[in-house]
Amino acid sequence: MGALVIRAIRNFNLENRAQREISKMKPSAAPKHPATKSLLREQIGSHPEITEEITRKDGKLLSLLKDVYVDSKDPVSSVQVKAAEKHQEPKEFRLPKDHHISMDIKNIPKGKISIVEALTLLNNHKLHPETWTAEKIAQEYHLKQTDVNSLLKYFVTFEVKVFPSKDKKAISSK
Template sequence: MGAQVFRAFRNFNLENRAEREISKMKPSPAPRHPSTHSLLGEQLRHHPEIKGEIASKNDKLLALLKDVYVDSKDPVTPVQVKDAETRQEPKEFRLPVGHHFDMMDIKNIPKGKISIVEALTLLNNHKLYPETWTAKKIAQEYHLELNDVNSLLKYFVTFEVKIFPPEDKKAIQSK
């Protein structure tokens, strides 16, 4: 219902409003500054040939312009030259470590990177067996840098669920 009311107000007296807009005066060019207007008028009074010279074409200049041939090319930036010179070497890939959690869709992984499953696996292995799964061994196993592995082990941990029994009730023993 509200749309019909709004449409009625929008279309009310539409033809008259459109005709009024169309019949308005078109904007005129911006006026010149009075000081320049008087100077231009004075120059035209002293030199009336200027007005004819402005309107006429100079055949000599047109002939010279026809002889000009411009062939332009975009300038080559140093970045484009540098990119053309440096040929990209093929990236090294490695096979995923372990074939669990349906990782068969991943065929190869770039060296220096790991998949999410591998990250969770290595974090869990390090948490369970920190003596055997050291940062150095993980870096060698997964072809990572030692700094990255140290940061990964320091700042990321796998989820661990701990259930605390309420203090006022007895904990239910699982069977």
């Protein structure tokens, strides 16, 4: 109900208000600085041909302008060019090594490993470093040698160590 009243007030006498706004005087040019005004008056007073020169049209320049032909085309974006040149090669996939552990993963792109596989290979390398070398891991999981070296250098699996408290005597193993 309130919207009808507001719309009626907003549209009241709309055509007359629009006509009044259109018939108003157009805005004039911005006023010049007083110092500039006096200088312009002096120049126009001493050289009246300046006003004629400003208002006169030059036929030679107009004819040259008519001869100008501008043909523009939007430049092709570099992203579109790169996308057109670079077509994706089909990726090679491999089956996960221990696929019975994680059933939701169907295949893994070559050069990548799952979290379960990463933990498995880190643990295998930790337990048997002479058999699970970086070269064997890279070959087994289809990884780059440098990636495997970085993985073995910077990532370790958790190891739980329980230390006996200082006030209790530790039971020695026989």
